[in-house]
Amino acid sequence: MNITKEEAWALLKEYNKDEFHLKHADTVSFVMEYFAKELGYGDEAEFWGLVGLLHDLDFEIYPEEHCMKVQEILKERNIDERMINAIASHGYGMTAATQKPEHEMEKVLYATDELTGLIGAVALMRPSKSVSDLEVKSLKKKFKTPSFAAGCSRDAIQRGADMLGWELDDLFQRTILAMREYENSTK
Numbered sequence: 001m002n003i004t005k006e007e008a009w010a011l012l013k014e015y016n017k018d019e020f021h022l023k024h025a026d027t028v029s030f031v032m033e034y035f036a037k038e039l040g041y042g043d044e045a046e047f048w049g050l051v052g053l054l055h056d057l058d059f060e061i062y063p064e065e066h067c068m069k070v071q072e073i074l075k076e077r078n079i080d081e082r083m084i085n086a087i088a089s090h091g092y093g094m095t096a097a098t099q100k101p102e103h104e105m106e107k108v109l110y111a112t113d114e115l116t117g118l119i120g121a122v123a124l125m126r127p128s129k130s131v132s133d134l135e136v137k138s139l140k141k142k143f144k145t146p147s148f149a150a151g152c153s154r155d156a157i158q159r160g161a162d163m164l165g166w167e168l169d170d171l172f173q174r175t176i177l178a179m180r181e182y183e184n185s186t187k
Contacts, residue, residue: 002080005046008053015073016060027116027182028109029053034178035108048105051086055109067091094156101163111160114152115175118142121149123179131179136172143172 003011012025032052036045058069067088074084089106090113091097101110122142123131142148143157161171 002078003050003083005050005053008050011073011077012053012057015057018060021056021060024117024120025053025056027120027179028055028113030182030185031112031116031175031178032105032109034181035112035174036105038174038178039104039108041105044105047083048108051083051105051109054083055087055090055113057087065096067095067097071097093159094153101160104164107160107163111157111164111166111171112175112178114154114156115160115171116179118149118152118157119176119179121152131176131183134176134180136169136176139172139176140169143168 012022016022016025029049029052033045033049036042036048041048054070054074056066058073059066062069067090071084071088074087085099086103086106086109088097089099089101090109092100092110101107119131119134119139122139123129123134125142126134126138143154146154157171158168161168164171166174
């Protein structure tokens with residue numbers, strides 16, 4: 001790796017001012033580190049987290065060039081090509097990016113990016129405003145309601161689960177657990 005978490009945060013804040021986008025980046029970063037450890041890539045957890053942190057670097061300023069502009073920005077800073085490809089791959093089939101998620105890390109990012117947004121939206125609707133008591137059943141109900149959190153692509157979530165070879169319920173449960181741990185870490 002040739003970027004620290006502090007440097008990645010500074011870069012993220014250079015291109016993102018909206019609190020929602022910063023919170024999303026932090027959430028996805030944590031979820032990625034969680035999955036790295038859970039799936040046996042503990043020695044790469046920091047790398048996975050940095051990919052999660054920077055995955056939407058270009059979205060706020062360059063929404064029409066999302067997953068394309070980030071490659072240019074990171075190449076200018078001599079960021080590891082593996083990180084650039086992983087970040088670009090999360091837009092496969094949704095943006096002009098042509099990198100298909102190949103590595104398990106890329107597939108996890110693809111599957112959980114939209115899902116963390118959906119889970120966050122569901123949690124806000126709960127009396128607790130928390131994922132601590134969120135069950136898969138409640139998430140599935142909202143997943144099947146396209147008008148709820150309409151910006152969260154159900155197709156991407158399903159494709160991500162398929163890429164990983166996981167049942168949707170399994171992806172939901174694992175991501176809820178990751179987000180519970182994240183929520184507990186930020187209290």
